[in-house]
Every structure is written in structure tokens, then in C-alpha cells.
Amino acid sequence: MENKIIIKYGFINETLIIFSTGILFLTIVGGLIGDSAKQLSTMFSLGNEGLSFSVILQFLAVAVMIAALKEFIYSQKFLKNMMALWKTVIFLFSIIVIITGFIIAFGWFPVNNVEGWIGFFLSFGVCFVISTLSMVIRTKWESRKYEESFERYKREHQEEKDEEVY
């Protein structure tokens, strides 16, 4: 029961992080180029004013799909002996496919607009590099924390054993 709650909480947590990051990014971009992109992109249909409800809901759907995908790819069920690097590559590729689907379906920008695609891949690349770097740094920091705690545990455990012998 407790474990199920952890999984559900983890999924909701993940969805909200992706959603809020996406909306924050879009708000900044919209604030900068919203008016000029108004005619080209449905995402900035309100120009510098903000984001429409439909765009917010579209981003929520993207966040739910990416969080579910992450849950599945990094779960024990999906190719459990696969290297984390390959899982990340599959994850990355799947995200591109999902977002491309949304770009085409909701007209986030015209499909034949080269600048739009360059902008998409650039912003996606930057976001991915930043999130990957932060994940690697966080993992290293956590590893150090666990190693220190484990060494402390072993020391204390050994001292207890020594006391028992004494």
C-alpha cells in the first residue's frame, strides 16, 4: 500500500515538474517573442498577454505522457538489463516523437517552418542538457551521501559487535 502511494506520488510529482518547467519556459519565450509569433504559432495566439487555456491543457497532456513514459522506460518491467544510457536515448527519442505529434496536431508552429524546427530542437537540446547535467550532479551528490552513511553504519555496527564480544 505504502509502496503504491510512493509510485503514484512519484508520477504526480514528475508530471507537475515537467508541466511547470514547460509553462515557465513558454511564459518566458511568450513574453519575449509572443507578439511577433502570434500569427505563426497557436501557442502564442494571445501574444505577449499570456498562454491560452487550450495551450496549458496541451502542455499538461505532454507532461502526463512524458512522466508515464519515464515511469515505464525506467521501470523494472522494461528491458531490465539495458544500460541506463540506452534507456535515456530511447526516452529522448520518444519525447521528440510525442512533441512532434503535438506540434503537428495542434499547430504549435507551421510544419514547413525551418526556423520553428531549429528553435524547437535548440530549446529542447538546451533543456535536455541542463536537466541531464542536474540529474548527474544530483545522483553524484546522493551517492556520496549514501556512501558516507553506509560507512558510518558499518562502523557503528562493527563497534556494537566488538562491544558484544567484549
Next chain:
Amino acid sequence: MKIHINQQVDNAETEITISCRQINPEIEKIISLLRVMDLKLTGVRERQTYILDAAKILYIDTVDKKTFFYTKMEVYETTLKLYELEERLNVNDFLRANKSCIINFNQIKSIKADLDGKLLVTMNNDEKLFISRQYATNFKEKLGVK
């Protein structure tokens, strides 16, 4: 199956006697369960039955509905299910690592964080095992980092 319980105040040690026509898988399972209570595990390797101290076991896992336990060098098969072992060995520092594996915490060499909240442990025989995010909490609590 008849169960006789002979309760006497002057009994120094609890003694269990099994009377049967021959040892069948059911009896073997009862014996295994009794041994686990004594922190000993009964395992079969190369058609020979061995009794081992639970402390010497590195981890226990299930493959194709069969349960195996691993020492530094050997692999043994047991008739017990993973959940039966988990229930009894929990007090002896055995923790669930994922849906198919229980790890002896005292046989861990090192612990590292892995992507997506998982943990990667190296056992004393240098084998690496994953602890899923679902069960990582128990390990973190044990380390006092949660």
C-alpha cells in the same frame, strides 16, 4: 496431518519431531520454514541438501517461479517462496530490493545512487544489484538518510 503439542515446564529446549512415512516436498517445506525460524536456510545444490546460516547469504531471488539464494561462491535452490523468506528474515537485516530479490544488508559492499531514485548496490562478491525506487526507502531509512 496430526499435530501433537507436548507442553512441559521443565523442557529446556523446544524440540520438534516429524513422524512421516517418507519425506515429500510438503514435509521439506515445513522443515525449511522451521529452519528459517532458527535463521538457517535449507538449499539444494547438485542434488545435495545444505543447511546454511542466513548471515552467510548475500541475496535471494526468484527466477521462473523458483527461489534461489546466493552465497559468495555458490547458488542454492529453496522450496520456500520469496515472501515467506522475506517475512522471516526481515528481522535479520534482509530487505526487499525489488519484486524478485531480497538483499542481506550486512553483505553489501557499497551503495550508490542511480538514475530515477533507484539504488545500485555492490555485494561482497562484487555482484551488482538494483534496488527499485519502490523499495529504496527502506534502505535509506536503514542508513538514516530519509
